[in-house]
Amino acid sequence: NDSGYKLPDGFLWGSAVAAHQLEGAWDVDGKGVSIADVMLAGENHVSRKVTDTVLADGNYPNHRGIDFYHTYAQDFDLFKELGMNAFRTSIAWTRIFPNGDEDEPNEAGLAFYDQMIDAMIEHGLEPVITLSHFEMPLHLVKEYGGWRNRKVIDFFVKYAKTVIARYGDRVKYWLTFNEINNQTSWMNPHHLLQDSGLKDYPEEQAQELMYLASHHELVASALVTKVAHAINPDLEVGCMIAMNPVYPATSNPKDIMMSQRAMQTRYYWGDVHALGEYPTWLLKYFEQKNFNIDITEEDKKILKENTVDFVSFSYYMSWTVSDPENPLYEYDEEKNHGDNPFLAQSDWGWQIDPVGIRYAINWMWDRWHKKMIVVENGFGAFDKLEDGAIHDPYRIDYFKNHIKSVEEAIVLDGLPVFGYMPWSGIDIISASTGEMKKRYGFVYVDLDDFGEGSGKRYKKDSFAWYQNVIKTNGAEL
Numbered sequence: 001n002d003s004g005y006k007l008p009d010g011f012l013w014g015s016a017v018a019a020h021q022l023e024g025a026w027d028v029d030g031k032g033v034s035i036a037d038v039m040l041a042g043e044n045h046v047s048r049k050v051t052d053t054v055l056a057d058g059n060y061p062n063h064r065g066i067d068f069y070h071t072y073a074q075d076f077d078l079f080k081e082l083g084m085n086a087f088r089t090s091i092a093w094t095r096i097f098p099n100g101d102e103d104e105p106n107e108a109g110l111a112f113y114d115q116m117i118d119a120m121i122e123h124g125l126e127p128v129i130t131l132s133h134f135e136m137p138l139h140l141v142k143e144y145g146g147w148r149n150r151k152v153i154d155f156f157v158k159y160a161k162t163v164i165a166r167y168g169d170r171v172k173y174w175l176t177f178n179e180i181n182n183q184t185s186w187m188n189p190h191h192l193l194q195d196s197g198l199k200d201y202p203e204e205q206a207q208e209l210m211y212l213a214s215h216h217e218l219v220a221s222a223l224v225t226k227v228a229h230a231i232n233p234d235l236e237v238g239c240m241i242a243m244n245p246v247y248p249a250t251s252n253p254k255d256i257m258m259s260q261r262a263m264q265t266r267y268y269w270g271d272v273h274a275l276g277e278y279p280t281w282l283l284k285y286f287e288q289k290n291f292n293i294d295i296t297e298e299d300k301k302i303l304k305e306n307t308v309d310f311v312s313f314s315y316y317m318s319w320t321v322s323d324p325e326n327p328l329y330e331y332d333e334e335k336n337h338g339d340n341p342f343l344a345q346s347d348w349g350w351q352i353d354p355v356g357i358r359y360a361i362n363w364m365w366d367r368w369h370k371k372m373i374v375v376e377n378g379f380g381a382f383d384k385l386e387d388g389a390i391h392d393p394y395r396i397d398y399f400k401n402h403i404k405s406v407e408e409a410i411v412l413d414g415l416p417v418f419g420y421m422p423w424s425g426i427d428i429i430s431a432s433t434g435e436m437k438k439r440y441g442f443v444y445v446d447l448d449d450f451g452e453g454s455g456k457r458y459k460k461d462s463f464a465w466y467q468n469v470i471k472t473n474g475a476e477l
């Protein structure tokens with residue numbers, strides 16, 4: 001069990017969550033309605049329905065979360081006991097600007113995060129804060145059309161400036177848009193709403209609107225980087241990329257070309273964030289499709305002058321692609337994937353590929369030359385509470401193999417990865433399905449998909465295991 005690898009001093013060992021998936025208190029202290037507040041519970045392969053307003057009899061899991069709004073101090077006690085030295089969460093935009101377009105922020109929301117951030121620091125947890133994690137104000141979706149509207153840039157920058165100015169004395173690391181590239185699956189309305197607040201659009205315009213909305217988000221991200229550096233040059237801003245390497249399914253050169261185009265398609269958001277410009281192939285593609293993305297000269301300047309300080313990413317799985325009959329190599333994320341015969345899958349069909357995270361770190365370094373941090377990695381599984389214990393060897397196994405692979409990237413390949421923050425430390429609501437039973441934590445929370453249960457916290461076997469990993473700085477896995 002001894003990996004023998006020694007990680008650099010000061011390496012961040014933590015865990016990561018997002019406000020809407022655990023805070024609950026969805027309408028407390030002046031909070032506005034976010035897109036997560038109108039998502040009903042779904043299941044594996046049953047997508048979450050989105051309602052127009054909050055219905056009285058709907059099962060909205062994010063309204064409850066795990067009541068972290070009221071329990072964070074006790075939950076941080078557990079993280080401290082585990083030995084974590086960092087914690088990633090998001091600020092719910094709707095606690096600060098409930099509708100998104102107000103002139104003045106909501107002081108009660110600002111005060112809440114003041115206390116939470118102070119509590120993190122008291123517990124020895126370095127805060128890593130996401131500004132937008134699938135939770136934009138619903139009002140901006142309904143009244144402005146979400147990120148397709150350029151005005152939303154100003155609303156977002158104002159929100160970001162407010163919170164960075166308020167917490168910048170205690171929070172050094174800021175992430176702009178969580179998994180901004182999930183909308184590569186623009187054929188899936190769930191991703192368009194989650195990433196970009198796109199709802200009620202003509203289906204044939206989905207792809208173009210996705211690129212337009214993404215452009216506005218990329219400009220907003222660059223402007224926020226500029227604002228953060230102006231507030232304090234020591235602050236660091238990162239992009240956040242959902243990293244799923246897309247392998248060719250065979251050695252057919254057409255599959256190789258297709259996988260290259262899949263990677264170019266999924267990761268151009270990283271190109272713009274890290275290199276400050278759009279890749280040529282994509283600008284050509286916009287021309288060929290007659291897409292009007294409205295990239296102004298001023299935008300180009302902003303993007304070029306305000307690249308990110310680091311790249312943060314989530315990693316859960318890899319994919320394989322094959323589509324030899326597709327002469328244009330247009331990547332369709334919903335149709336082109338197949339099972340990789342070399343990999344096992346989780347109960348939710350996510351392929352388990354520890355080598356892939358080392359591959360991904362190398363790939364990103366070669367392309368972007370930015371330091372990196374793992375801000376999500378983990379195993380969603382059914383857990384069983386028996387006599388106060390949860391035996392989760394499958395999760396330990398997943399983490400053991402993935403951490404080893406990250407260590408190989410750091411030690412053997414010499415790449416700058418400065419932290420590892422697995423999803424989700426404590427059990428929370430699943431983003432894709434709205435389930436509670438898809439669990440990721442080292443700490444079990446006694447609640448079911450309908451919010452029934454004591455809410456009590458229990459340590460899983462993986463708790464003690466991760467505790468020892470941190471204690472030995474990754475040497476014992």
Ligand code: P53
Pocket residue numbers: 018021178179182242314316376380423429430431432433438
């Ligand atoms: P859940 C899709 C594919 C990969 C990661 O996911 C994803 C998604 C989300 O739709 O999301 C990230 O809970 C995300 C988290 C999320 C976590 O992965 O669907 O940043 O909010 O909870 C795990 O199992």
